[in-house]
Amino acid sequence: MTALTIYKRELSSYFAQPTAYAIIVIFLALSMGLTFSFGNFMRVGDASLEWTFFFWHPWIFMLLAPAVGMKLWADEQRTGTIELLGTFPLSIWSAIIGKYLAAATVWLVALALTFPIVLTVNYLGTPDNGAIFAGYLGSFLVCCTFLAITMLVSACTRDQVVCLIVSVAICVTMVLCGYDDFTRELGKAVSPAVVEAVTALGVWEHFRSLNRGLFRLQDVVWFGSFIVVCLLGTSAILSAKRA
Template sequence: MNETFIIMRREFSSFFATPVAYIFIAIFLVMSGVFTFLIGDFYARGQADLLSFFNFHPWLYLFLVPAISMRTWSEERKSGTIELLMTLPFTTLQIMLGKFFAAWLVLGTCLLLTFPLWISVNYLGDPDNGIILSAYMGSWLMSGAFLALGICMSALTKNQIIAFMLAIVISFLFVLAGSPVVLDTLQHWAPNLVIDTVASLSFLTHFQDISKGVITLNDALFYLIFIVVCLYAGYVIIEQKKAN
């Protein structure tokens, strides 16, 4: 566990050693404000809550998380530092987990820096802070699922742009699976079992209840299992490339 922490600390520091993390955080905060106040009609709704903020998180993560995950393995392979990394006294699994937790911590930092929004709704009204807290926790869990998928795609190729595009396309499928457009279309011809299965694989479906303050074991397990599966797939890919 100590080895994983060492890798996590190294990776986390590397994010802030370059403008990458600062630019990412700035874009995240600006886009969060745009989605909340302009597109989400925060004031027009007349309610002291952050639903207009959290409703856009799946779509926000869809484009921003691949931008931070694409460098995790692709950059190591392109620069040739992966050979050096693999000679260090760390296992591939420890490196994989360290990279994941470091990037997930950056995403958590982004969420923490949106605290002025939380303060604002408490100033404007009397929101249910338990619901807001659960939505923050759910959002961080969901960001981990996006991140794990992006890291898996980064392990596939040394081209960061390809890793970025693959992560967006596949993430989009997992988000779109729970959208009303897809589910309404399936209702015309597909049995309920198919519709429920498609909806159960959607980031959107599992986050909707969490954003309203309902954290169920099913929703939490979905994201955790998804993270484990994607990281394991990335681990297998790296191990195969080592063997070759």
């Protein structure tokens, strides 16, 4: 119940300020821009959206997701409102869950607003809408993973800029880790075992299978456990900071 109260407050705070609008507009511009330019949407004639549209999402999220999540705890610590939250009769988990879901909702709205592209491919061809849905699920999970990382980092610092830079660095690493061109170059320098270990950290393997419309339990578990670990870490850091 208190998680819902926190969720509502956080969500209205995103939409009461320009933050959410700015990020959603930039996301839409970038995702559509990339789809129609480098994605060659009009020439490829691929209605699945896999390479033309979803392919760009991890690249955009690695930069923009931390911008949504950076204030979650950093701002709370800078302004001292964490002292109010800490003395209200609520568990730290309701605050973590409420805040996390609010940030995730902003991205849900952003992703939902890309609906014209789905209408377009349905008008132009006969795509497998189930696969498109799986693509959206994959995108959203990647985004949620990046948000969870940002939340963990934001619990560590009261400075939003530090939080943004560190989170972006981690997310960029996770995107590059599993990207083919990067692993190929890495393979020339280090042993295959190391490459495999690095690839496992990356988001591509799990994102790609969902993107192809292949719903594998292991991918959902991978994203899910990553998020849970980050949220557990957030709770541990917040408790440790108060001790």
